[in-house]
Amino acid sequence: MKSETDSHYEVIVVGAGVAGIYQIKRLADLGIHATVLDSGGDLGGTWYWNRYPGARFDSESYTYGYSFSKELLNEWHWKERFSSQPENLRYLNYVADKFDLRKYMQFNCTVQAAYFDEAENLWRLQIDDGRELTCRFVIMTLGLLSAPTLPRYEGMDSFKGRSFHTFYWPHEPVEMTGKRVAVIGTGATAIQVIAEIADKVGDLTVFQRRPNWAAPLNNARISDKEMADIRERYDEIFATCARTPGGFEHEPDRRGFYEVSREERVALWERLYDEPGFGIWLQNFREIFTDEKANAEFSEFIAEKIRSRVKDPVVAEKLIPRDHGFGVQRVPLETYYYEAYNRDNVHLVDISETPIERITETGLQTTERDYDFDIIVYATGFDAITGAFDRIDIRGVGGAKLREDWKDGPSTFLGMFIHGYPNLLMPAGPQSGSASTNYPRGIETGVSWCTDFLEYMWEHGYTRAEATREAEERWTAHVTKMYSTMLMRKAKSWFTGYNSNVEGHEHGKVRYFVYNGGAPKYVTRINEVAERGYEGIALSSDPALSSEPSDLRVGAVSG
Numbered sequence: 001m002k003s004e005t006d007s008h009y010e011v012i013v014v015g016a017g018v019a020g021i022y023q024i025k026r027l028a029d030l031g032i033h034a035t036v037l038d039s040g041g042d043l044g045g046t047w048y049w050n051r052y053p054g055a056r057f058d059s060e061s062y063t064y065g066y067s068f069s070k071e072l073l074n075e076w077h078w079k080e081r082f083s084s085q086p087e088n089l090r091y092l093n094y095v096a097d098k099f100d101l102r103k104y105m106q107f108n109c110t111v112q113a114a115y116f117d118e119a120e121n122l123w124r125l126q127i128d129d130g131r132e133l134t135c136r137f138v139i140m141t142l143g144l145l146s147a148p149t150l151p152r153y154e155g156m157d158s159f160k161g162r163s164f165h166t167f168y169w170p171h172e173p174v175e176m177t178g179k180r181v182a183v184i185g186t187g188a189t190a191i192q193v194i195a196e197i198a199d200k201v202g203d204l205t206v207f208q209r210r211p212n213w214a215a216p217l218n219n220a221r222i223s224d225k226e227m228a229d230i231r232e233r234y235d236e237i238f239a240t241c242a243r244t245p246g247g248f249e250h251e252p253d254r255r256g257f258y259e260v261s262r263e264e265r266v267a268l269w270e271r272l273y274d275e276p277g278f279g280i281w282l283q284n285f286r287e288i289f290t291d292e293k294a295n296a297e298f299s300e301f302i303a304e305k306i307r308s309r310v311k312d313p314v315v316a317e318k319l320i321p322r323d324h325g326f327g328v329q330r331v332p333l334e335t336y337y338y339e340a341y342n343r344d345n346v347h348l349v350d351i352s353e354t355p356i357e358r359i360t361e362t363g364l365q366t367t368e369r370d371y372d373f374d375i376i377v378y379a380t381g382f383d384a385i386t387g388a389f390d391r392i393d394i395r396g397v398g399g400a401k402l403r404e405d406w407k408d409g410p411s412t413f414l415g416m417f418i419h420g421y422p423n424l425l426m427p428a429g430p431q432s433g434s435a436s437t438n439y440p441r442g443i444e445t446g447v448s449w450c451t452d453f454l455e456y457m458w459e460h461g462y463t464r465a466e467a468t469r470e471a472e473e474r475w476t477a478h479v480t481k482m483y484s485t486m487l488m489r490k491a492k493s494w495f496t497g498y499n500s501n502v503e504g505h506e507h508g509k510v511r512y513f514v515y516n517g518g519a520p521k522y523v524t525r526i527n528e529v530a531e532r533g534y535e536g537i538a539l540s541s542d543p544a545l546s547s548e549p550s551d552l553r554v555g556a557v558s559g
């Protein structure tokens, strides 16, 4: 419901994905006058936008869902171990309807600018529909994978067929039967799309610059009986997720890589390869992430799997990454991805050898030849982690521009606050615990923490909160330091801010995007800050500006 009449809120939440939905639930429970804005036509974030065939979880569905309501947990039946996009979107709509949250949401509203007004101690948000909205606190739940990027080929507008980025996959079904389709990219999204459409299209050509390591998803239906068992075990399941570094049920193998024989290592890997989900990545030996030799041995095990699944040895070799080891980037999980290349109608073009020169009216041209297509799918990923922030003109104290301040990478306190940008909160921001984990587990932690923080402010009559420079520097140094032992720091991946399609994000300059200490340590750190009276955050109140409970609660204003 778009409430055109209100122009001031105590809190504005930007983004109606998993994080924004839960954030508004918590604010609504407190009766705070708040709204959520999203550029999408409806709620759901990631699961509203990414409607491409094959889009689904690689988190176990029942560990991805919200944990905050027993009633919700008892009502919702996950149908698949790794649920698909339409079902995930149905779930988020179910949550919003169950808790009557839609009335707080406004869609088709892109926040173009957010300026901190120092004199009034409030944020001024410029919306693309021409409105200016103001708020005391702005909560950015913009998503870390919500700013899609297209390649920069000449002639992209000239193509006469249909073309789209997977993020913008059309809402109505796309007829693909008999069509000549190009997929550009072989990241996590492409790996899902390619496997799903290979047997549905006429002809499929995949343009690959760098292959990714992928492992089987091993998806399965969840029967009524299994779901009943999951419901019984929910407390235990979430307790396990809270204990593990990744926020999943998968726990790392605590034995040392070199303490066990090669036979035992291979036996573990064989078992994990056949098991569902991220076990192959997260139940592995910890040395996989830090020790070149251990990583190389395991990567070779996976390379052999690829060779055994792809019939043409030349194609198989092309699908094996050479520039990074398994697991140093977020691992795509697949369902018959490698088998797709055994089909006569599927072709792999290595564009590191024969680069794409331009998109033409009828297809595209590489340095080797012309190709004709009916549909071009750009599976070219995201300006990850900070992209959605960079797309808003955010200005803090003294007119400082966040885009400039983060030119070389983000700098935050706890991934939640930015020095110089008071009253701006990020429950699942860059350098927070969310990005390197099962997101909703980190999101629930972040939203709860931020809500408690705001309650503290309201209870104590504080009207301004700003992370100190020292606290921010310490946190960012801590995040940076953790990269030093990780092989991932060398990878051309969104964990290090690499994206050849975004200026300044070329390889060579590592951006310290994610907190690599694992969920339990992150939770300990943020709780310590809270216990010490929000140490590291300067809190103040201006009596003239102080919010009386009557003006921040919904009852005081028109809803």
Ligand SMILES: Cc1cc2nc3c(=O)[nH]c(=O)nc-3n(C[C@H](O)[C@H](O)[C@H](O)COP(=O)(O)OP(=O)(O)OC[C@H]3O[C@@H](n4cnc5c(N)ncnc54)[C@H](O)[C@@H]3O)c2cc1C
Pocket: 014, 015, 016, 017, 018, 019, 020, 037, 038, 039, 040, 044, 045, 046, 047, 048, 050, 055, 056, 057, 058, 059, 064, 109, 110, 111, 112, 141, 142, 143, 144, 145, 146, 189, 388, 391, 392, 428, 437, 438, 439, 440, 443
């Ligand atoms: C295809 C895909 C599959 C994934 N699968 C998994 C998985 O299995 N497990 C997992 O843990 N994570 C997964 N992720 C990560 C996923 O993004 C998170 O799980 C989660 O959905 C993030 O929720 P969010 O609310 O933080 O952000 P999002 O869901 O990205 O929502 C952010 C919202 O903010 C809005 N927004 C951004 N900027 C503006 C602006 N300027 N004005 C107005 N609105 C704005 C966007 O439109 C978007 O709707 C996946 C991501 C993708 C892309």
